[in-house]
Amino acid sequence: MYYVGLDIGSSSIKIALVDVETGKSLGVIQEPETEMSMFASKNGWAEQKPEDWWEYVCKGIRRIKKKYNVSRKQIKGVGISYQMHGLVVLDKEGNPLRKSIIWCDSRAVSIGNRAFNEIGEDKCAQYLLNSPANFTASKLKWVKENEPDIYKKVYKFMLPGDYIAYKFSNIMNTTISGLSEGILWDFKKDSVADFLLKYYGVDSHLVPDIVDTFSNQSQVNAQGEKESGLAAGTPIFYRAGDQPNNALSLxxxxxxxxxxxxxxxxxxxxxxxxxxxxxxxxxxxxxxxxxxxxxxxxxxxxxxxxxxxxxxxxxxxxxxxxxxxxxxxxxxxxxxxxxxxxxxxxxxxxxxxxxxxxxxxxxxxxxxxxxxxxxxxxxxxxxxxxxxxxxxxxxxxxxxxxxxxxxxxxxxxxxxxxxxxxxxxxxxxIEIYNTTGAIGAARAADLHLGDFKKFSNSIMDNDHVMTFxxxxxxxxxxxxxxxxxxxxxxxxxx
Incomplete structure (x- = not known):
C-alpha cells in the first residue's frame, strides 16, 4: 500500500509514491517536464492558473501509477506540499475568479508596508510575528482595491495547496500553518487575525474552515476520482507550505x-x-x-x-x-x-x-x-x-x-x-539527507496516526547520507x- 505526495511548485509539480509501512520511496516524477507557464503582465507581477496545477497533478498521478504498476485502490492517502504565500480566490461554485497571485509577485508590497506602519510595528510583531508585507492577506487587499468586481464575487480565498485539496474533494478548508504563512493568524489570541482582516476591510466569512495539519481533512469525491485517478474516499491527510514541509521532510x-x-x-x-x-x-x-x-x-x-x-x-x-x-x-x-x-x-x-x-x-x-x-x-x-x-x-x-x-x-x-x-x-x-518535498509530503500522510517516531525512523533508515x-x-x-x-x-x- 502507498501514499502519494504532491509538491506544487511554481516551476513544476512533483509527485512521489512511498510505501505505507517502510516510508521507502518508489520514485518521483515531474509534470510538466519543462517549466510551467507564468504570467507577468507588469513588472513585478507573477501569476499562474490554478487550473494548470490541477491538470498537472492529475497527469502526474496517472503517470506514476502506470510507471510503478500501482492501482487506485493501493493508494491509501494523499499529502500535499505547495508554494507558499499564493492567493487563490473562488466563487460559490468553486471556480477561480482570476489567476493566482503567487509567492514571487511583489504588487502588494506597499499595501503590507502601510499596514505595518499604521497598525504598528510592535502590535504586528507581537500578534502576527511578522509584518503583513507582501503576503496573502495583502494580496487579497490588492484585489479588493484594484478589482472590486472580482472581489464582490469571492466566496472563499485560499492558498495553492488548499485549492488542490478542494479539487480532489469539493471541500474548502485550510490549516493554521497555512493561515500563518499568509499572515492571517493571531498568535496572541490563537485565532484568525480578525484585527488585520478588519483593517483591510475583508469579511472573516471569506476564510475557509480550519482543519488540523495531520488529519483526515477531506476525501476524494466522485469528480475527483474521475479527474485524478485516485479512488473516491481516498483521504487527504496532510498539507503544508513548501518550506515548513521541507523542514518536516528533514x-x-x-x-x-x-x-x-x-x-x-x-x-x-x-x-x-x-x-x-x-x-x-x-x-x-x-x-x-x-x-x-x-x-x-x-x-x-x-x-x-x-x-x-x-x-x-x-x-x-x-x-x-x-x-x-x-x-x-x-x-x-x-x-x-x-x-x-x-x-x-x-x-x-x-x-x-x-x-x-x-x-x-x-x-x-x-x-x-x-x-x-x-x-x-x-x-x-x-x-x-x-x-x-x-x-x-x-x-x-x-x-x-x-x-x-x-x-x-x-x-x-x-x-x-x-x-x-x-x-x-x-x-x-550537519546531517545530510537525500529526500525531496514530495517524498516528505507522502510520508507525512501517515502522521494522522500520530506516530512521529515511525516517521523519524523512516527518514533515518531511508535517507541519511552522512554527517559533517x-x-x-x-x-x-x-x-x-x-x-x-x-x-x-x-x-x-x-
Missing amino acids: NVLNPGEVAATGGTSGVVYAVTNSLSGKESSRVNNFAHVNYKKGEDPRIGKLLCINGAGIQYRWLLNNLAVSSYEEMNILASEISVGSDGVCVIPFGNGAERMLNNKEIGTRVVNLNLNNHTKAHICRATLEGIAFSFVYGMNILKSDGINVNVIRAGNDNLFRSEIFANTIATLIEHE MPFKDKEPYIQAYANWKQELELITNK
Whole structure:
C-alpha cells in the first residue's frame, strides 16, 4: 500500500509514491517536464492558473501509477506540499475568479508596508510575528482595491495547496500553518487575525474552515476520482507550505532543530517555542506543521539568503571549469581563509536579512600576481557559508537555539568545504539527507496516526547520507569569518 505526495511548485509539480509501512520511496516524477507557464503582465507581477496545477497533478498521478504498476485502490492517502504565500480566490461554485497571485509577485508590497506602519510595528510583531508585507492577506487587499468586481464575487480565498485539496474533494478548508504563512493568524489570541482582516476591510466569512495539519481533512469525491485517478474516499491527510514541509521532510520538528537548503537561494528554517518577533523585518515566523492551539508552540523561523547557489552557478558558467566537482577540487587546494580573498555573495537582488539592501556580489583583496581561480572557488564557497552563519546568528538573536542542522543533499551541501565551514563555526553537526518535498509530503500522510517516531525512523533508515562534524581546530575559521564580516560591514554601513 502507498501514499502519494504532491509538491506544487511554481516551476513544476512533483509527485512521489512511498510505501505505507517502510516510508521507502518508489520514485518521483515531474509534470510538466519543462517549466510551467507564468504570467507577468507588469513588472513585478507573477501569476499562474490554478487550473494548470490541477491538470498537472492529475497527469502526474496517472503517470506514476502506470510507471510503478500501482492501482487506485493501493493508494491509501494523499499529502500535499505547495508554494507558499499564493492567493487563490473562488466563487460559490468553486471556480477561480482570476489567476493566482503567487509567492514571487511583489504588487502588494506597499499595501503590507502601510499596514505595518499604521497598525504598528510592535502590535504586528507581537500578534502576527511578522509584518503583513507582501503576503496573502495583502494580496487579497490588492484585489479588493484594484478589482472590486472580482472581489464582490469571492466566496472563499485560499492558498495553492488548499485549492488542490478542494479539487480532489469539493471541500474548502485550510490549516493554521497555512493561515500563518499568509499572515492571517493571531498568535496572541490563537485565532484568525480578525484585527488585520478588519483593517483591510475583508469579511472573516471569506476564510475557509480550519482543519488540523495531520488529519483526515477531506476525501476524494466522485469528480475527483474521475479527474485524478485516485479512488473516491481516498483521504487527504496532510498539507503544508513548501518550506515548513521541507523542514518536516528533514525531520525538523522540535526546538533546536534547523533545516537548511543550499539551492539557487539559501534557506535556514529553525524551529523554536519562542513567540519572539523581534527580527520580524528580517525573519519570517510561521506556525510550524506541528503547531497546535493551546499547547507549547512550535514556530518556524524562516530566513532566506538570495545570494547562495546562484553565486556558485555563476562561477561554473563563467570560469574555465567544467563541473562543480572540479571547482570543489580546486577550492580544496587552498587553505582556510582563501589567502585573504573575500567574496560577498549578494548579487541576486535585495537581501532581506541585510534590511533589504542591494549590495551585489563583490570580490575583495584579490592580488592579481598571487591569486588564481582556485582562490576564487574557495572564497566563494566560504562567502556563501559565512552568509549562512551570519543568518543563523540573526536567528539566535531572535530566540532560537541550535542543536542540529539537517540539510538536503543538494549542490552546496555536497561540498565538504561549505558544510564543514558552517558546522565548525556554529559548533554543531550537519546531517545530510537525500529526500525531496514530495517524498516528505507522502510520508507525512501517515502522521494522522500520530506516530512521529515511525516517521523519524523512516527518514533515518531511508535517507541519511552522512554527517559533517565540527572541526576541533576552529581558529582559522573564526578568523576567516571575522575578516569576511568586517568586509560586509564596511559595505552595509556606508
